[in-house]
Amino acid sequence: MDKTRDSLAAAVADIRDGMTVMIGGFGGAGSPIELIHALIDHGARDLTVINNNAGTGHAGLAALIEQGRVRKMICSFPRSANAEVFNAAYLAGQIELELVPQGTLAERIRAGGAGIPAFYTPTGYGTDLAKGKPQHDFDGRMYVLERWLKADIALIKAEEADQHGNLTYRMAARNFAPLMAMAAAHTIVQASRIVPLGAINPEHVITPGIFVNAVVAVPNPAQEEVLTREQVVYP
């Protein structure tokens, strides 16, 4: 019943080629840099990656793309500042892109975690991003049917974790992480601090351990925004 792992390498050991991997984070906040680098070292390829963005600079998710490991990105906003790696790969036809409105992306992931195979949303109705999707009138307004998103793996950056995988986050680094932890078959967490069972107030747990499979301590995690500004290149 102890979900802690001794190393990043051990935590990502079961990721296989062709898997779908959700990666927490919005911009640099919440991006699990050390887990992504462990995944690069591990070598899995042909991955489908779900993240709000598509990485910046040359570390973290951008490095995973630069190493040619990502077949397809599902995201809402790949065209960030300093997203040259994704941009180049996309324009060269080396990576597939499924563009999803941000709120629909969040809700599809939540639906995946909550056992809701499909839901109607007003978002995207009448736009190119709703083309080919079923539409329905409810109470005189039109909605688009969206499907759940699930993943084989979620890589998550947390602030505190206990050995059962109960998690807290740090400020706006929370973003997609609680949803992805729900929607992945196997959720791997890097936590700045591993605390004793019971040390997290039950009222303050954001992700209950039921959604978490493996936890590894990364005491002073890198931050994507800082790495990008410092022009860090991985590996």
Added chain:
Amino acid sequence: MDKTRDSLAAAVADIRDGMTVMIGGFGGAGSPIELIHALIDHGARDLTVINNNAGTGHAGLAALIEQGRVRKMICSFPRSANAEVFNAAYLAGQIELELVPQGTLAERIRAGGAGIPAFYTPTGYGTDLAKGKPQHDFDGRMYVLERWLKADIALIKAEEADQHGNLTYRMAARNFAPLMAMAAAHTIVQASRIVPLGAINPEHVITPGIFVNAVVAVPNPAQEEVLTREQVVYP
């Protein structure tokens, strides 16, 4: 921008006959007894009430029903121990009942708050409670289409509140309250403690103030389970 109200009577003053009222709580935990009693005193009738249960004893929700104010209950489990008031009203044909599986009830309320007019769920498929509802096959499994639930009013019991309506709850008294606060046009909160703005850690806010319209202090709130055991009758 100060959402605090001076009295329970002021907090419930705008509730009108015929409204739909969501009332937080699961069993006795989280039932906003003082707000319900203020609603009884206020006099609104012909209400549709959404709650997991249908009250126990002769105080709180049971008293509201006993006073003949509730036209219809939407709930998952009216037949609790000590639910004689609802049982009698129902068997006498004096109150309408829409029975909803508990998880579907929670999800329909969340959908109402999240702008999702309808969603598919496996729950209830093939049962009497899905009769007449659209069904759909996703990936070889059958699901039932369920509609959102919204309300005019939510009555919520919180532990801490600040003047912007940021809320925390007490243990399992949380249950439906955060969802109902989202799904009602006007959310009225009784809080055991009103604390200064900024006193609730932003990481620990459970219901952000955007979902709250009015807050009234009720320092030592009654608990339905205790009232029922003590055979308290209201009014």
Added chain:
Amino acid sequence: MSTLDTVKLTSAQIAWRAAQDIEDGAYVNLGIGFPEMVARFQVAGRRAIYHTENGLLDFGQAPAAGQEDWDLINAGKRAVTLNPGASFFHHADSFAMVRGGHLDVAILGAYQVAQSGDLANWSTGPGGVPAVGGAMDLVHGAKRVAVITEHTTKKGEPKLVEHCTLPLTGVACVTRVYTSLAVIDIDAGRFVLREKLAALSLDDLQSLTGAPLHIDTPLQDLNVPEL
């Protein structure tokens, strides 16, 4: 069958048997009433984490009488306590755990279980006040949905049947049934007998069961301690 009452398992023994199949680290929901008894028999050295629909994970046993805090209850409205590692969450998150398939095991009571895995456990039909609670969600939630039940009704009628005649809770959802006489899996629309009381012949068991019992693997004795 006059000896049935003397050989059949007590409720506690049925609960004990079900508890043996709960793995270390499992996330478990026990239905209201009889299934709650399973928690008493957690196997030594294993740590299961109990989920309750009303927004609480990892609750512990009941507090001493007089020590109840009625804001700390389970779905059966009984007072509980917290284990280290407990967490609170709202109802939508609680049923996301259920419907999203995050529970390892749900153990429920039953009026009837059909050989298809259909379960009827929420209504005995028209009349009275209906109530459903979380049962219809739970049967579509857990990775493994098990039932604990007397093998027959008080009148001696089979509870394991070809087709449920009572209103369904869920379709094709139950995978194992622990009864007062046997342990039976549901596989491909058939009741597959895994264990039965040694004191009971296969013919006797079949006569108390409303649909054919199949045997795929060497049949085990259902051995349960005195409790």
Added chain:
Amino acid sequence: MSTLDTVKLTSAQIAWRAAQDIEDGAYVNLGIGFPEMVARFQVAGRRAIYHTENGLLDFGQAPAAGQEDWDLINAGKRAVTLNPGASFFHHADSFAMVRGGHLDVAILGAYQVAQSGDLANWSTGPGGVPAVGGAMDLVHGAKRVAVITEHTTKKGEPKLVEHCTLPLTGVACVTRVYTSLAVIDIDAGRFVLREKLAALSLDDLQSLTGAPLHIDTPLQDLNVPEL
């Protein structure tokens, strides 16, 4: 129209004008880029609460240079600070606030706005790397969706049009447009002029607008301070 550049509002002035319509206590989402400027001009004595898609309510101004915490950013990935009363939440809750109609106002930029209220602000068409972010959600979320924009493109083409020719962000969603020349409401599929710069004739304004301007109420001057 050579004088247009001398009379038209600056970006700051457009933002100022939009800020005048934000009520005390309003929950507001400002789109990435130009709309973020509106927060600078909050009317004295009013307290708006700013929402950002990445899970933060009631953030404050940017920290001093060197004081940034990059885990505390807004949707534009700029470092922000917290006001007393702030809260964090995950992305599904954040877009529940949006989609569920809990925001009072969303103020967005635009490539084109049609008289129907259709908005195009996410894509200039095929080519390059597409990106949508939260724009398509925001246009269906807030009780009031406003646009701030130059009245024409840099080439002098109308941005207020009969029908959008660029890919849509949303259908019939915009209700008010604050431009460098005027304040225009969208009502029943028409542009309804509310305020215009006094230095500009109605004919000149119409010639810079791609669909008819209607006048329902006494026309006001668009008065904005030097900023």
